[in-house]
Amino acid sequence: MSLLKVNELQVFNGSTITLTATTVATSSVFNTGGQLNVTGAITVTDASTTRTNLGLGTIATQAADSVNIDGGAIDAVTIGTNSAITDLRVDNLQVDGNTISSTNIDGNITLDPNGTGNVSIGNFSFDADQTVGAGQDNYVLTYDDATGLISLEASAGGGGGSGSSYIEHSSTVSDSLAISAGTNRMYVGRTDFSSGGVTMAGTLVVAGGYANFTSASALNITGTLNVI
Numbered sequence: 001m002s003l004l005k006v007n008e009l010q011v012f013n014g015s016t017i018t019l020t021a022t023t024v025a026t027s028s029v030f031n032t033g034g035q036l037n038v039t040g041a042i043t044v045t046d047a048s049t050t051r052t053n054l055g056l057g058t059i060a061t062q063a064a065d066s067v068n069i070d071g072g073a074i075d076a077v078t079i080g081t082n083s084a085i086t087d088l089r090v091d092n093l094q095v096d097g098n099t100i101s102s103t104n105i106d107g108n109i110t111l112d113p114n115g116t117g118n119v120s121i122g123n124f125s126f127d128a129d130q131t132v133g134a135g136q137d138n139y140v141l142t143y144d145d146a147t148g149l150i151s152l153e154a155s156a157g158g159g160g161g162s163g164s165s166y167i168e169h170s171s172t173v174s175d176s177l178a179i180s181a182g183t184n185r186m187y188v189g190r191t192d193f194s195s196g197g198v199t200m201a202g203t204l205v206v207a208g209g210y211a212n213f214t215s216a217s218a219l220n221i222t223g224t225l226n227v228i
Contacts, residue, residue: 118149127151179204187211 044050051060062068079085088095092104104110111119111128119126127149130136136210139152179185183202190209204211 125149 006160051057059067086096089103092102092107093103093109094103099107113119115126116129120129121172125148129149130152131150136152138155141150142153143150179200179202181201184205185202186205186207187207188207191206204213
């Protein structure tokens with residue numbers, strides 16, 4: 001030690017040094033083998049080197065309400081418990097308010113559950129591990145109450161646009177059926193039109209039976225009716 005200025009020096013049990021002086025200065029190394037108690041402030045000329053020597057990183061210079069963390073890991077913590085996060089960025093995803101959006105140009109958002117897990121949105125649960133390929137072309141989403149899942153299944157027919165072929169298997173039809181021009185519809189077996197009737201501008205085919213129009217129904221034909 002080159003210089004030590006002290007107003008009072010107290011030594012207790014040979015292991016504790018208590019400095020109560022107004023100013024204590026050293027221009028070299030100050031070594032103590034025991035505990036050093038300082039009741040005033042410690043001032044250093046090279047704060048950065050001192051923090052390094054004490055094992056402190058740059059976090060020691062940041063205020064609690066203005067911390068910038070650019071590396072390392074955050075594990076086993078809760079985030080936003082006391083005050084909600086207002087904008088969260090993870091890779092190409094942004095969570096802001098009630099919106100989850102992608103930040104990369106034309107970026108997709110993928111929900112990919114593990115294994116046979118499903119994707120639930122509100123009251124809807126989707127069977128997310130089904131096979132999807134060319135064999136599922138024109139499949140439709142259907143709900144199965146037994147499983148509680150919405151999944152892809154082959155279309156049962158009976159719908160579509162103009163120019164499609166239709167096959168319906170119910171023996172009694174009670175709807176008011178409009179067959180537009182350019183549309184083909186086919187029924188198999190005897191088919192009873194019990195109410196509402198048929199307004200037909202396209203083609204209606206009844207195969208293996210006949211069409212029965214009750215007194216409550218009507219038939220308005222401007223297209224073609226074939227019974228074979």
